[in-house]
Amino acid sequence: MSTTTTPSPGISREDLTRLGAHWGEPASLRSWFTTVDHKRIGRRYLVTAGFFFVLAGLSALVMRTQLARPEAGVVSPQQYNQLFTMHGTAMIFLFATPMLFGFGNFLVPLMIGSRDMAFPRLNAFGYWVFLFAGLFMWASLPFGAAPNNGWFAYAPLSSEAHNPGLHMDVYALGLLFLGISTTSASINFIVTALKLRAPGMSLNRVPLFVWAIVATAFMVIFALPALNLDNAMLFLDRRFGTHFFDPSAGGNVLLWQHLFWIFGHPDVYIIVMPALGIVSAVLPAFTRRGVVGYPLIVLSIVSISIISFGVWVHHMFATGLPQLSYSFFSAASTIITIPSGIQIFAWLATMALGRLVLRVPLLFVIGFIVTFVLGGFTGAMFALTAFDQQVTDSYFVVAHFHYVLIGGAVFPMLAGLYYWLPKISGRMYHERLGRWAFWLVFAGMHVTFFPMHLYGLFGMPRRVYTYRSEPGWDGWNLVSTAGSYLLAVGLLLVLVGVLHALLRGRPAPGDPWEGDSLEWATASPPEPYNFPVLPRVHSLHPAWDARTAESTTTGATADRILSAGRRTLVTSELDAHRERAVEMPESSVKPLLLAGALLVLFTSLLFAWYPVAAVAALIVAATIAVWLWPPRRPDEELGVVA
Known part of the structure; x- marks a missing residue:
């Protein structure tokens, strides 16, 4: 339910109607497939990533059930390997980063006072590729052809000789497909x-969540090419007989690990960094003050x-690399x-x-700090080469990275979900149900x-399908399995709480928490144009600043230009000085068509339908050409706004 935007002396009701006509998208089936609204796309990222999270979580429950007792037979070794691989791959690639990018899609334009993302159609294209890549990978599981070599896919175990079938082809092509969306x-x-x-x-007034998203985006740009290269070489090795990872033909099996972890360790922070930004965004509303040490953060x-x-080799301390090199990476792993x-x-x-105002979002923030610090302690232990070599490939490693990734990413995600749910849905959640879910x-x-x-x-x-009773691990495994079901019940209550809010929650005001950033200066949920008047920011905490708040309700010189069409404002990189207004693209089916053509291309490569793949590649090229072809009457550039 949206709150009504009240016209002010600076912007008339006719202006609001005109803005709604320019930015609004009619509720229709066509609009569902063609939308470029960052808020709708952000919600879709959240829902789709949540769906993949459920699938990965169910896979984990099956694995924990298999490991509850020694020599259990819940699933076969082959099924276990596929569930194990899809669990890790989905949690890392199909849930964590897309979920956090979903928050970013919805919130970044609102937090910086814009009306949309810079490239709305590219934004829609990224979502459709993410959806299709996820379905491409998960669809292999019912047919027994899912990836089965672990989410890390170490060579030579992932080679055709050791792992025949489509399993690791699905992995390599699926991640290459997904990489287009992430990039x-x-x-x-x-x-x-x-x-x-x-x-x-200016840059010293940018919200910390936006800083975190931008830092994550730069890390993706520099880290992802190593993974893409790795997967391309793996596919070429398996399908066309190249020998990148074959030592007998001049290749190197450690090349896979080097390239994978050059991506893989920054990826830990690609996952955690936006989550840390969520914590910095949530705290001011529930502590009634700005975060201490903004420049240091x-x-x-x-x-x-x-x-x-510079720390990727600490994943390879047991591979026999020169001992001297370990000291440098051990030092870097400690410094970080x-x-x-x-x-x-x-x-x-x-x-x-x-x-402190102890509401559900703050409870999850406190839970995050406790869990993340415990995970950080064991992480510092892994920086020591001697200790790492003792516990590598043991369940101690599994414990560590789940503390870091669940504590460092999932807890902040849940804090952000409860915090921004009123803004996203226009409905308030049930506080008591949320507290039960947290505990x-x-x-x-x-x-x-x-x-x-x-x-x-x-x-x-780690990575074992079963075990014998003699070592005495069975009691501890049973406790872990019981805990996994308790965790699943808690996450189910989160889902119930969200559905309850959407169906029966009371209408949310524009700012139920007295938050400090600009998204709380909009309606709940925001109007299609976000802001009737683009704000003029005077503070690091614009929603708490009277002059900034006044600028969102009082007309300004730019209003007539920005309310005359589907336009937003471009500003300078450092100080955010006004430069010009730009016309934003309208909804289009081209992003969906391009993503669909890519799906056909990767599916054809998977099944070795190379003529079909060639045709799909031509369709991809043609769609891109049509997308980028300049219009007959280019939009005239609007003047600089003083």
Whole structure:
């Protein structure tokens, strides 16, 4: 339910009607397929990533049931390997990053005072590619052809000789397909944050969540090519007999690991960084003050983004590389804990100096800090080569990265979900139901994964389908399995709470939390044009600043230009000075058609239908040409607004 925007002296009701006509999309089947509205696309990312999360979570429950007792027979070894691989691949590639990019899609234009993303059609294209790539990979599971070599796909076990069938072809092609979506979304975030900020929002006034999204986008741009190259070489090895990873023909099996972890370790921070930004966005509303140490947090975000590219070999301390090289990567792995620690202490100081309002989003933030710090302690232990070599490939590693990824990503996601649900849906959630969900998720997470530290130290190897009773791991595994079901009940309550809010929640006001960033200066949910008047920012906390709040309700020189069409404002990169108004593209079916042609192309490559793949490639090229072909009457450039 949307709150009504009240016309002000500076903008008439006719202006609002005209804005609604320019930016609104009629409720129709065609509109559903052609929308370029960043808010609708953001919601779709959230729902689709949540769907893949459910599939990956059900896979985990089946695996935990298999491991509850020694030598169980719930699933076969082949089925277990496919569930294990799809669980990890989906959680990393199809849930974590797309879910956080979904928050970014919905929130970044609102937080910076813009009316849309910089490239709306590219934004829609990225979503359709993400959806099709996810379905491409999950559709292989019912046919017994799902990836089965772990989400890390180590060579030579992933080669055709050791792993025949379509399993790892699905993996390589699926991730190459998905990479198109992630790359396009990252480019869009960078340009949007640098060029579409509201006047006055200089870099030292950019919300920390936006800083985190932009840093993540840059990491994706630099890290993802290594993974794409890895998967392309794997596909060529398997399908066309090249020998990139074959030592007998001059290849190198460690080449896979180097390229994979050059992507893989920055990817940990690609996942965690936006989640840390969510924490910095949620805290001010529930502590009634700004986050302590804003410049230091920005510096830590940038530092993590850079240092994360220099620590990948700590994933390879047991591979027999030269011992001298380990010292450099061990030092880098220790140093990267410093900027992470800066953020932790800044949040604790914010909570200590503020006035806490203990609502569900803050509970998940507190749960995040506790869990993430515990995961960070074990992470610092892995930076020590001798310790890493003792526990590598044990369940101690499984415990560590689940503490980091669930504590560092899922808890902030849930905090953000409860925090922004009123803004996204226009409805308030049920507080008591949310508290029950938090305690079950928090307890279930620790009951599931803390015992893994113990039976990992007791010698249980990771990636095993079953085990014997003699080593004494069965009791701890049973506890972990019970905890996984408790965690699942807690997550189910989260889903019930969201559905209850959507169906029966009371209407949300524009700003139910007294938040400090610009999204709370809009209606709930926002109008199609976001802001009737683009704000003029005067503070790091614009929603708490009287002059900024006044600028969103009072007419300005730019209003007549920006309300005369489907337009938003371009500003300078550093200080956000006004440059010009630009016409934004309308809804289009071209993003869907291009993504569909790519789906046909990758499916044809999977089944070796090369003539069909050639035709699909031509359709892809033709669609791109039509998309980029200049219009007959180019939009005349609008004048610079003073």
